[in-house]
Amino acid sequence: MAGTDKNRPILTGGPAIILVEPQLGENIGMVARAMGNFGLDQLRIVNPRDGWPNEKAVSAAAGATYVLDAATIYETLEQSLLDLNYVVATTARQRDGFKRVLGPKEACGMLADRERVGERIGILFGRERIGLRNNEVGLADDIVTFPVNPAYASLNIAQAVLLMAYEYMGTRLLADDGLPFGGAEFQPAEKQELFGLFSQLEGALGKRGYFRPPEREAVMVDSLRAVLTRPGFSAEEIRVLRGVISSLDRFSPDKPRGSGPPDE
């Protein structure tokens, strides 16, 4: 989807994303893209199967090549963790041991708290095929797992990175909702504008005998007004509706405005 604003600052900081022995360049590229989307920029790759740099990663990154260019490569997981203070490991499988298991939102809250007090933080992601080994999970402080459909839990590595980056972005949004643009506000118009709509429409309908039989007129007016009141139309919406009614009321079919005298 489009919408990128090159003039707005690139978000930076946040956790390092650490990929352990990723197999496919496409996935590394899509990880970079997901990081770019949600403002992460620190990619660490442990022993990528197909070497580095990787052309398939570049083409899958779709413009987030600044993330790939800044990526750092390590021979072992331990080396990639040396300067970090707090690390969580993502996994879809239950592990034995003494680690806490967190959901993505909870884990990102924890990571953000650490970053706020100056700690360096990271998130571990395993190989496409088998994930992280037990001894690798053992190097992390806590475990994160995703609330997936139990019958189909196999999350692509770039998707897992996306969810963590998305939740981390959520921790950065304070009062701001973080959305890049807002919609119309829809303040309902003042009642006098709504009543103007009523009288215009009821006048046009009355002239056509819409409110029949006479003893039903009051009920029909009430229904019509209810339908027009319930949406809480804004002043601008009411202007559109009044233009529509004017057109229907003043002009006959097949005698469009401008092509003949109005049918009044």
Add this chain to the structure above:
Amino acid sequence: MAGTDKNRPILTGGPAIILVEPQLGENIGMVARAMGNFGLDQLRIVNPRDGWPNEKAVSAAAGATYVLDAATIYETLEQSLLDLNYVVATTARQRDGFKRVLGPKEACGMLADRERVGERIGILFGRERIGLRNNEVGLADDIVTFPVNPAYASLNIAQAVLLMAYEYMGTRLLADDGLPFGGAEFQPAEKQELFGLFSQLEGALGKRGYFRPPEREAVMVDSLRAVLTRPGFSAEEIRVLRGVISSLDRFSPDKPRGSGPPDE
């Protein structure tokens, strides 16, 4: 990542995922996978560029082929929406007009509330290259956008589906906590009824030269549809409005029905 438990039930229900003219089979497959991960199973595809079925979609679905097998294909967006009551459109670009803009969590809360009271719901996703056109966004009730990094906002379609599916899964976990949710008081009509209102009104206005000058017609149609979509009119409300339009369209002022021959 591994962790799938074949003995646990497959989650079903949730919003229909509607892809409008998707270009790459790989993306359709990854959408299916994302849906499988977070328990969605209703995929609708409008006019896929490379035809259907699509082998690349199958190989990218990585086991979520049950989603692809059940996918339904449509020639037009309108056809894909006919039986739905409430639809949100995802977009990364600001649009003019009369629609609310929601974040993913807010939108999924809204969708879940609707599903809980028996409405049929859907989420629209646009083409990889250009997203949704304005008139397509115009058919949705509300807009959703993602709190992305403003400097790098281009979200892959499967990633966008993943985030919505993930947030929708979140609403289901909440529901398990038994939190009280308010239901909608007015069930919006199925889209086919709303589209009937559009075509009746636009026909009547077109015959009167309302959509002038011609280069403004598309914008005027979009505005009009936005005004009529935003309230989420019920089937009964639409019946009232259609009666009003019929009366305005078929009869001339001062020649009420029954008091003389209709002006046809």
